[in-house]
Each structure stands twice: as structure tokens, then as C-alpha cells.
Amino acid sequence: MAWAKKILRVNLSKGTCASEPLNMEWAQQYLGQRGLATKYLVAETDPKVDPLSPDNKLIMTTGPLTGTMASTGGRYSVVTKGPLTGAIACSNSGGYFGAELKMAGWDMIIFEGKSPKPVYLWLENDKAELRDASHLWGTTTWHTEETIKAAHQDPQIRIASIGRAGENGVLYACVVNDLHRAAGRSGVGAVMGSKNLKAVAVRGTVGVGNVRDFKAFLQATTAAKKVLADNAVTGQGLPKFGTxxxxxxxxxxxxxxxxxxxxxxxxxxxxxxxxxxxxxxxxxxxxxxxxxxxxxxxxxxxxxxxxxxxxxxxxxxxxxxxxxxxxxxxxxxxxxxxxxxxxxxxxxxxxxxxxxxxxxxxxxxxxxxxxxxxxxxxxxxxxxxxxxxxxxxxxxxxxxxxxxxxxxxxxxxxxxxxxxxxxxxxxxxxxxMTVKGQEFPAYDPRGIQGMGLTYATSNRGACHLRSYTVASEILGVPVKTDPLATDGKPDLVKAFQDATAAFDSSGTCIFTTFAWTLGDLAPQLDAACEGGWTLERLAEVGERIWNMERQYNLAAGLTAKDDDLPKRLKTEPAKTGPAKGMVSGIDKMIPEYYKVRGWTTEGVPTKDTMKRLGL
Amino acid sequence: MRVTFKLYAMLADHLPDEARRTNALDLEVPPGRTVGQVIDEFNLPPKLVHLVLVNGNYIQPGDRAGRALAEGDVLAIWPPIAGG
Known part of the structure; x- marks a missing residue:
């Protein structure tokens, strides 16, 4: 299987690094990365914990396809309780750091406690040690990367670090890897800074060789790459013009x-x-x-x-x-x-x-x-x-x-x-312009109604990457829907949310979904990992993850009142364009969304829903 | 009547040089000219004619041939693209 089956647990208070086996029972239920790391956070921390206290934990996590030859298989996530929102935080990043971590033989790193002085974690395959980072404190991510690489005399080291924003407690500080990629949202970098953890530097040469059925994996990943290459969006539009x-x-x-x-x-x-x-x-x-x-x-x-x-x-x-x-x-x-x-x-x-x-x-x-x-x-x-x-x-x-x-x-x-x-x-x-304390991104819910519901219900605060209904409402992927209509959006948002949670737990990039469905992801995962991964199973895992995150937020003290948009979007109509005169129809969509989700009118997953999902 | 014609991304190559820095061209067209006729007139490759908007509203592929433009309309077209 493509999991390394190993977790590194770093106690920053004690200065210890210890290896432990990955909980494979949980891996079958939550797959990896976003889902699996959230399961660990839920199991090991109090949802009411102060995000910037030593009792909060910070998890850097890969998916089963991270570091493999699956296209876009370089993703990792940082999971913790977010200081900006007080909700679950899960920020996903590309670059090369995630793959290097996996190739060093680790699925996940769990940081707990707080170091008495600035440190960085040095990982070279099995070898893990905390090193003094006093000379790096007060410097940028760029300086940190350059200095660590020079100190180890190895330009191929991959580094994830915080800059001065993370040190200074900027509540939306991110973790930057490979100079320009970032686990960007919800302030995961501020949590890292609160632990006096400046950076994680990794060199991995073990590789990811233990796929379940290599021949099937080669066929599945090759076929999936062809789907990306043949698709006009992922094959031409995105490479040439970007987002x-x-x-x-x-x-x-x-x-x-x-x-x-x-x-x-x-x-x-x-x-x-x-x-x-x-x-x-x-x-x-x-x-x-x-x-x-x-x-x-x-x-x-x-x-x-x-x-x-x-x-x-x-x-x-x-x-x-x-x-x-x-x-x-x-x-x-x-x-x-x-x-x-x-x-x-x-x-x-x-x-x-x-x-x-x-x-x-x-x-x-x-x-x-x-x-x-x-x-x-x-x-x-x-x-x-x-x-x-x-x-x-x-x-x-x-x-x-x-x-x-x-x-x-x-x-x-x-x-x-x-x-x-x-x-x-x-x-x-x-x-x-926030939901749950986090600023909404580049799509106005008055002109794209589904994105209003996406923002209001996103478990990590306003975000476009939890259900990117723009794909359907504007770009026609997989089918074109009317951006100004509210009817049908609760079902659309739920479908996007569940599928996205599965993709975010696999080690691949969400941008593949302009061409791939869960049906393209499933054969790659199934060839890589034991467990009989099908489209249906992945959809169920995605829904399980969504409800687990929701439960965490409710336990942290959030309520249905937090599933709302800024007043401006509900009372000040769009002044121009196709949505001229319109406001967000969020109040109409929320009750229907709760129903579609199998939640009570207060936005709480019912016992039946929890039982059905094995939660 | 006058309409504004906009082409973006790879389709901008089909605009005259002077219009490429704005992606927009003012067109004088006879009344009743349809979206489909303008697309044909500029010889736009069918595979690249993906997102077709008139005044920001999406025009379904089956409606393009019969959708007449009106004075002051803005017709904008993109190839298959996406973002995040």
C-alpha cells in the first residue's frame, strides 16, 4: 500500500521525536491527509482548546498518493485548530515538500506542546531531530530556506517554514514551502509560530515503492494522466493562462x-x-x-x-x-x-x-x-x-x-x-467580509449564488476550495447551472463538498477535478492501497469527513448562527451586471442544505446520519 | 447598430492587433445579427468557443444561432478555461 504506515510524533515541550505506527483502521475510514489528520486531531485534542496554546496540536500530513507517480501527487496539508476562526483548520499545499516528506518514509508529523526556544525539525529519512533555530527567528521564509540548505550543504532539501508573520502571531499567517507555495488559510502559520517551530526541513531518499499492485497502478495513473492531457482545461487552459x-x-x-x-x-x-x-x-x-x-x-x-x-x-x-x-x-x-x-x-x-x-x-x-x-x-x-x-x-x-x-x-x-x-x-x-471570522475569496455570492452557500457552510470559514461550484455555475463543469438561481444549490454544494473532501485526503490536487471525477481517482487509489477503493466508497469517505469536521466545530462552540454571510451580501443588491438588483439567497438555501445533509434544523448531524457514516 | 465583441485567452489571437491590449472590439453590425453569425464571421475554432456571454449572461450552445444581438450588447467569448 502507498501509506508509509508511520507517524512521527514530535513533542516540542520535551524536545522528543518518536515514531509510531499509522492507525490503519482509521486510514480505511478517513483515507489520508485531510480526513485522517483531522481524525487524529479530533481524537487527541479538546475542541475548545485555545488555538495558540501548547495544548493545540499541529499536524503535517500527506495522502496515500503523495510522492507517487499519480499526477499532482505532491500535496500535503496542515491540520490544526485555526486561530482566525476557532474552527477546524486544514490548509493544503503543493510544491515539493509533501512528496519529500513521504519519500523520507513518513505519512504524517504530529507536533504537540511548545518548544522553550525556536527550533526547526530536521528529517533525513528515519533520522529526526530538533535543532536550534535562534539564528533563523526574526527572518523570512526565503532566508530560512536558503540558510538551512546552506547549513546542510544540500540544495535538494525541502523546507516548510513560517516567516515573521507566523512568529508575530498574524492570525492569518501561513506555512510556506518551496519559497512560493503555501498552506495558506486559517492561520496555520500562527499556530506553528506559537510553538516556536520555525521550520521543517526534509530530505527523503527512501521513496514510495510499496504500492499494492504496481502494474495496475501504472495503468491507472497513465490513463488518468491522459484524461488530464486530453481535457481542454487541464491540458491547455490552465497551463497557458493559469487560474x-x-x-x-x-x-x-x-x-x-x-x-x-x-x-x-x-x-x-x-x-x-x-x-x-x-x-x-x-x-x-x-x-x-x-x-x-x-x-x-x-x-x-x-x-x-x-x-x-x-x-x-x-x-x-x-x-x-x-x-x-x-x-x-x-x-x-x-x-x-x-x-x-x-x-x-x-x-x-x-x-x-x-x-x-x-x-x-x-x-x-x-x-x-x-x-x-x-x-x-x-x-x-x-x-x-x-x-x-x-x-x-x-x-x-x-x-x-x-x-x-x-x-x-x-x-x-x-x-x-x-x-x-x-x-x-x-x-x-x-x-x-467574513464567515466564521475568515474572509471570503474572489466570487461574489450575489452573482454566484452557490458560492454563498459554499462560504456559509465551509467548515474552515469562508473558502472557495471546499465546494467550488463556480465550476458548474460559470464554467459548465461537469454541467452548467444558473449562477443566479438558488434552487438545486444545496444538493450541488453537498456533492462538491463531499467529493472535495475525498480528493483532499488522497494526496492529489483539487484542480484535477476540472477533468477527473471520483471515478478517475478511485482506480489509482485502489491500485495503490488495499481496501477496495471505489467511487461510492470515496463519496462516503468524503461525507464522513465533512460531518466529522462539522462535529468538531459544534464541539468547539460554533452554531448554526455561524453559517451566515456578511449583512452586505444579504441587504445591499449588486449594482451592475447580470445580478443587478440581487442579494444572496442564503437564508433560503440553508434550511434545504441542512435537510440534504441529514442534519437537524439547528445544523446538527442527526443520530441516523452519524450512524450511517460510522461516526 | 454597434455592439462590443470581446475575445479572451487563446481566442484573442483572432482579434486585430489594435484590439488585443483591450480584448475588445467595437463592431458595427446590421440589426438582427446573431451570436452564431458573429462567431462564424471571425472563423473562431468551434472547439475554442466554450463560454459565450451576452452582457454577462451565458448563452447555451443550442441558442447561439438564434440569439439576436441588440444595440449596445457586449458579446464575450472564452475557450475552455478554469481557475481556483
Whole structure:
């Protein structure tokens, strides 16, 4: 089977590292990665634990296909209780770190306690030890990676680390691996920082050789790769234009949240789109986009590699930002750009670099800046408090706020709270575009109704990656549905949520689902792992995981009242576009969703549902 | 009558050079011109004509031949694409 069957348990308080067997009974019920690590968290921690206390645990986890030759099989997740939301946090990342961890012979690392001083975990196959990281504390993820690789004299080491944001307790700090990839949402990096854990550095040469039926696995993965290659989206659209191609689409359909969701269309959208990234700049004759890039084992390669104009005001005196770097994805271009009314592509690329460099979730950071700019426009916040004039559209204010948040200085300490806490502090909680304390991403629920239900019911707070109904409502995958209709959306959202939970537990990337269904994933898993993995079984595992996460949140103190959208989306109609005059129909969809889920009218899984799912 | 015609991603290659930096072209068309006729006129490869919007509203493949454009309409077309 493709599980390594081994967990590394690291007690940071005691400074110990111990190997233990993976619970294979649980692996049959929860598969791996998101599902299996959540099961461990549920079993080992009190859901009411303070997320930033030593009693919280942080789990880095792979799936059974991580490190194998399955396409996109390089994913890992960071699972913990999130400080931004007080809910379950599970952040998924690509790059190469996850595969390296698996190839070192580990399925999962469970961190518990808190180190008395900054440390990093050094893993070389079986060898695991905590090393002093005092010299790395107070430095960026980029510096940390470079320094650890140099110290071990091995450029092939893979590293996941936190930047200064994670050290400073920015509530949306992320864990960055391979310089530009991140377990981005819900503040998993702040939990890592609270444990004085600066980085995990891995070198794995054991490999992942123990697949159940290698011949069948070769056939299944080859067939699945052909499906990706033959599909116009995963074979052509994503590699060439990346996720950023959506900027003009979502603007055209009137669902691009703009200026803190005051508008649903942004007049500057094209200037920050995929098409703009391909164009030669008049200043230096070069395009923002250099090339695309792939994570471990990926045959799609949607990643962006960009280089900013060295003469741009934001970097002209700062050569460290002149090199090739992770470029803008759609979410980042939206959150740093449209959400604040900023249309300067170069400035957005730099802001994104700062988020990578110091480990901050650009979605929450950007959306928080949007709330600050609105409060500035209203006169609630003044230049003297923020430190800079901050009207909507100011790229200077955006970049200054990025620097001050990353460095933990001045008003950056307020921005570090995220928009829910910050707007409440200044008396305007209605200006926070959040669900369960987490900022919603780049799709306005007034123009894409299913995404409203997706945000409201996401177990980790507002998120597009828990049920990406945009695929159906806008892009027609697998079937086209009406984005302005609420009928049928509860069933659609449930189906997406359950399938996504299964994919997130496998070690593969959710972007495969533009071409794959669970029917394409099942034969790969079944050839890799014992257990008779079928489409039906995976759907059941996905539903089990969803309900387990829900139970965790309820036990943590969340209720049905937390399954709601910001007031603005329910009371202020879209001003333009196809959804003009419309608000979100969330109040109509929620009761039907609870029914479809087999939950009570209070949003609690019924005994029958729990029994059916073996929970 | 005048309509705006937008082509994105790989389809932008079918726009005249001067329109590529905006992805948009102002078109003078006779009244009654349909979405399908504009698509044919620009020789757009059928496989790349995937997401067809008029004023942001999706037009089903079967409706394109009969969907007449009106003064001021915005017709925008994308090949198969996705994001996240």
C-alpha cells in the first residue's frame, strides 16, 4: 500500500521525536491527509482548546498518493485548530515538500506542546531531530530556506517554514514551502509560530515503492494522466493562462467583489488579468509572466512564474524583488487588487511576494486591507492611525500595509487581527467580509449564488476550495447551472463538498477535478492501497469527513448562527451586471442544505446520519 | 447598430492587433445579427468557443444561432478555461 504506515510524533515541550505506527483502521475510514489528520486531531485534542496554546496540536500530513507517480501527487496539508476562526483548520499545499516528506518514509508529523526556544525539525529519512533555530527567528521564509540548505550543504532539501508573520502571531499567517507555495488559510502559520517551530526541513531518499499492485497502478495513473492531457482545461487552459484567466470572466458575469464588496465589477480588472500578465510592458519590453510551473508530479502546471519591472517605483531601490518569483494567481490578484480597487499589476506582484516571503495569506490580508480602506474613506480611520493615506485604489497604501504587517510594526499589528476583529474594534463589524471570522475569496455570492452557500457552510470559514461550484455555475463543469438561481444549490454544494473532501485526503490536487471525477481517482487509489477503493466508497469517505469536521466545530462552540454571510451580501443588491438588483439567497438555501445533509434544523448531524457514516 | 465583441485567452489571437491590449472590439453590425453569425464571421475554432456571454449572461450552445444581438450588447467569448 502507498501509506508509509508511520507517524512521527514530535513533542516540542520535551524536545522528543518518536515514531509510531499509522492507525490503519482509521486510514480505511478517513483515507489520508485531510480526513485522517483531522481524525487524529479530533481524537487527541479538546475542541475548545485555545488555538495558540501548547495544548493545540499541529499536524503535517500527506495522502496515500503523495510522492507517487499519480499526477499532482505532491500535496500535503496542515491540520490544526485555526486561530482566525476557532474552527477546524486544514490548509493544503503543493510544491515539493509533501512528496519529500513521504519519500523520507513518513505519512504524517504530529507536533504537540511548545518548544522553550525556536527550533526547526530536521528529517533525513528515519533520522529526526530538533535543532536550534535562534539564528533563523526574526527572518523570512526565503532566508530560512536558503540558510538551512546552506547549513546542510544540500540544495535538494525541502523546507516548510513560517516567516515573521507566523512568529508575530498574524492570525492569518501561513506555512510556506518551496519559497512560493503555501498552506495558506486559517492561520496555520500562527499556530506553528506559537510553538516556536520555525521550520521543517526534509530530505527523503527512501521513496514510495510499496504500492499494492504496481502494474495496475501504472495503468491507472497513465490513463488518468491522459484524461488530464486530453481535457481542454487541464491540458491547455490552465497551463497557458493559469487560474488568473478567471479575472475577466468573473468580472464579466458581475461576481467580482470590488472595493470591499461595495461593487461586483472592477473597471481595472483587465489590467490585472492573465491576459495582461502575458503582454509586454511599455517600460521594459518584457512581460510580467515568464513561464508556467508545476508542483511535484503534476502534469497540468498551472503555476505562474513572474518577474516585476525593475524600474517600478515599488522595487526600484530593492533588488531582492527583481528576480523570478511565484506570480499572481487569481485569488491573490483579486484580494490584493480588485478587493481594494488597486489595478497596478506590478504592485500586486510585489505585494504577493511579500506575502510569500513572510508567510501571510493574501486572501485574508488583502480583504482586510479592503475593510481598512473603506473605514478610511468613511473617516473612521485616519492617516495618523494607519501611517499612510489609504483610499481605495492606492497601491502605495497596499504595499506599505503589507510591509508593516509582515514586519509587525505600527498599524500592521492591527491588520494582523484580520478584518473581523479589526472592524469590530473600530465599531464597524458590518464591514468585515467574513464567515466564521475568515474572509471570503474572489466570487461574489450575489452573482454566484452557490458560492454563498459554499462560504456559509465551509467548515474552515469562508473558502472557495471546499465546494467550488463556480465550476458548474460559470464554467459548465461537469454541467452548467444558473449562477443566479438558488434552487438545486444545496444538493450541488453537498456533492462538491463531499467529493472535495475525498480528493483532499488522497494526496492529489483539487484542480484535477476540472477533468477527473471520483471515478478517475478511485482506480489509482485502489491500485495503490488495499481496501477496495471505489467511487461510492470515496463519496462516503468524503461525507464522513465533512460531518466529522462539522462535529468538531459544534464541539468547539460554533452554531448554526455561524453559517451566515456578511449583512452586505444579504441587504445591499449588486449594482451592475447580470445580478443587478440581487442579494444572496442564503437564508433560503440553508434550511434545504441542512435537510440534504441529514442534519437537524439547528445544523446538527442527526443520530441516523452519524450512524450511517460510522461516526 | 454597434455592439462590443470581446475575445479572451487563446481566442484573442483572432482579434486585430489594435484590439488585443483591450480584448475588445467595437463592431458595427446590421440589426438582427446573431451570436452564431458573429462567431462564424471571425472563423473562431468551434472547439475554442466554450463560454459565450451576452452582457454577462451565458448563452447555451443550442441558442447561439438564434440569439439576436441588440444595440449596445457586449458579446464575450472564452475557450475552455478554469481557475481556483
Amino acid at each position: 488568473q484567466v478567471l479575472m475577466n470572466v468573473i468580472n464579466e458575469v458581475g461576481a467580482l467583489p470590488t472595493r470591499n464588496a461595495n461593487d461586483v465589477q472592477f473597471e481595472g480588472a483587465r489590467k490585472i488579468s492573465a491576459e495582461a500578465m502575458h503582454e509586454k510592458r511599455p517600460t521594459d519590453g518584457k512581460a510580467n509572466l515568464i513561464t508556467n510551473a508545476a508542483c511535484f508530479g503534476c502534469t497540468i502546471a498551472c503555476g505562474r512564474v513572474s518577474q516585476v519591472d525593475k524600474t517600478h517605483w515599488s522595487v526600484v531601490n530593492n533588488p531582492k524583488y527583481w528576480g523570478a518569483t511565484g506570480g499572481l494567481e487569481y485569488e491573490n490578484a483579486w484580494s490584493l487588487g480588485a478587493a481594494n480597487g488597486v489595478d497596478d499589476l506590478e504592485a500586486l506582484t510585489v505585494a504577493n511576494m511579500i506575502c510569500n516571503e513572510d508567510g501571510m495569506d493574501p486572501i485574508t490580508f488583502g480583504a482586510t486591507v479592503g475593510a481598512v480602506m473603506e473605514m478610511y474613506q468613511m473617516g473612521v480611520l485616519k492617516k495618523e492611525q494607519i501611517g499612510i493615506e489609504s483610499p481605495f485604489g492606492s497601491a502605495q497604501a497596499l504595499l506599505e500595509m503589507a510591509h508593516m504587517t509582515a514586519e509587525g510594526r505600527g498599524f500592521g499589528k492591527e491588520l494582523a487581527l484580520g478584518s473581523a476583529r479589526l472592524t469590530k474594534k473600530y465599531g464597524h463589524p458590518e464591514l468585515s
